[in-house]
Amino acid sequence: xxxxxxxxxxxxxxxxxxxxxxxxxxxxxxxxxxxxxxxxxxxxxxxxxxxxxxxxxxxxxxxxxxxxxxxxxxxxxxxxxxxxxxxxxxxxxxxxxxxxxxxxxxxxxxxxxxxxxxxxxxxxxxxxxxxxxxxxxxxxxxxxxxxxxxxxxxxxxxxxxxxxxxxxxxxxxxxxxxxxxxxxxxxxxxxxxxxxxxxxxxxxxxxxxxxxxxxxxxxxxxxxxxxxxxxxxxxxxxxxxxxxxxxxxxxxxxxxxxxxxxxxxxxxxxxxxxxxxxxxxxxxxxxxxxxxxxxxxxxxxxxxxxxxxxxxxxxxxxxxxxxxxxxxxxxxxxxxxxxxxxxxxxxxxxxxxxxxxxxxxxxxxxxxxxxxxxxxxxxxxxxxxxxxxxxx
Numbered sequence: 142x143x144x145x146x147x148x149x150x151x152x153x154x155x156x157x158x159x160x161x162x163x164x165x166x167x168x169x170x171x172x173x174x175x176x177x178x179x180x181x182x183x184x185x186x187x188x189x190x191x192x193x194x195x196x197x198x199x200x201x202x203x204x205x206x207x208x209x210x211x212x213x214x215x216x217x218x219x220x221x222x223x224x225x226x227x228x229x230x231x232x233x234x235x236x237x238x239x240x241x242x243x244x245x246x247x248x249x250x251x252x253x254x255x256x257x258x259x260x261x262x263x264x265x266x267x268x269x270x271x272x273x274x275x276x277x278x279x280x281x282x283x284x285x286x287x288x289x290x291x292x293x294x295x296x297x298x299x300x301x302x303x304x305x306x307x308x309x310x311x312x313x314x315x316x317x318x319x320x321x322x323x324x325x326x327x328x329x330x331x332x333x334x335x336x337x338x339x340x341x342x343x344x345x346x347x348x349x350x351x352x353x354x355x356x357x358x359x360x361x362x363x364x365x366x367x368x369x370x371x372x373x374x375x376x377x378x379x380x381x382x383x384x385x386x387x388x389x390x391x392x393x394x395x396x397x398x399x400x401x402x403x404x405x406x407x408x409x410x411x412x413x414x415x416x417x418x419x420x421x422x423x424x425x426x427x428x429x430x431x432x433x434x435x436x437x438x439x440x441x442x443x444x445x446x447x448x449x450x451x452x453x454x455x456x457x458x459x460x461x462x463x464x465x466x467x468x469x470x471x472x473x474x475x476x477x478x479x480x481x482x483x484x485x486x487x488x489x490x491x492x493x494x495x496x497x498x499x500x501x502x503x504x505x506x507x508x509x510x511x512x513x514x515x516x517x518x519x520x521x522x523x524x525x526x527x528x529x530x531x532x533x
Contacts (some may be wrong), residue, residue, distance in 0.1 A: 202224065254280040
């Protein structure tokens with residue numbers, strides 16, 4: 142019996158998820174590791190150093206034609222390829238929900254949106270170590286699902302889409318592209334967008350007319366792919382498949398007999414293009430014979446912790462001593478007597494008195510050379526210090 146639940150973060154009946162407490166938006170050092178290393182070992186220290194510099198994140202997209210009876214194999218492939226988030230299309234499941242798949246320590250949480258006719262359907266697999274980072278899941282239709290995650294100081298919006306194929310009416314295609322155009326345009330510019338899925342279109346290798354959107358390293362000829370390029374160009378997106386030079390057969394994501402083409406794409410905004418380090422097609426998975434797994438590698442730099450610049454201050458606590466306080470009063474009084482006060486209004490009069498007091502306090506009390514090591518407490522005095530010494 143299939144257990145379904147629409148609540149994000151709730152687990153089905155069974156063994157609880159082995160999630161370690163961690164800072165939201167960063168992977169746990171021991172997550173997805175059934176045999177974690179002991180504290181203080183060299184491996185954990187090296188991993189911690191990497192997390193301080195940043196961390197990698199892999200997003201994949203895969204048209205699996207049907208998820209029924211394949212969930213276990215898919216999870217094994219995702220674990221082997223170290224995919225953090227996988228966008229899956231054409232699952233052929235009904236309704237909507239979420240559940241866990243895979244063995245303990247290597248599990249993925251699946252969020253899905255299906256159709257009554259069990260024809261289409263889109264899903265997103267999220268690795269166990271990132272489940273706590275999921276903020277929301279928006280199920281718009283059996284062709285569009287949006288997942289929002291917190292990664293460090295970045296909000297990541299992952300779109301998994303399944304565009305109408307060439308046999309569908311033009312009206313249905315226009316409705317689909319208009320809808321996703323509106324959804325992506327509503328995402329604030331300070332949030333990252335990853336738009337992935339089977340878009341049922343081909344973009345040729347040339348980038349004429351679409352500089353910036355098309356990287357110039359596509360595959361094949363443009364056929365039913367104008368909508369894809371116009372969509373990306375209108376939203377200032379870049380098609381990551383075209384950013385890297387590959388061998389002629391490497392960009393192919395669909396193979397059927399003698400037909401080879403690229404119909405699966407991953408897009409990001411122009412300002413996030415520098416985070417994309419590589420994208421490749423995994424062509425050796427046997428559980429899905431026709432469509433290939435497309436994986437994009439993203440690198441998130443760790444935010445630098447800026448320390449507040451130290452500002453020197455006067456050692457005013459020295460004025461608590463009677464001798465220092467009396468010396469301060471006498472010096473201030475002498476400087477006030479020597480000062481010239483004629484033809485001064487109230488504001489100038491006060492500014493001159495203020496300057497005398499500050500200058501005198503600096504001369505007598507001195508200035509701090511660095512931040513204090515211990516916080517000052519109002520109750521600590523010689524009497525308390527003597528009582529502590531006796532107690533010890």
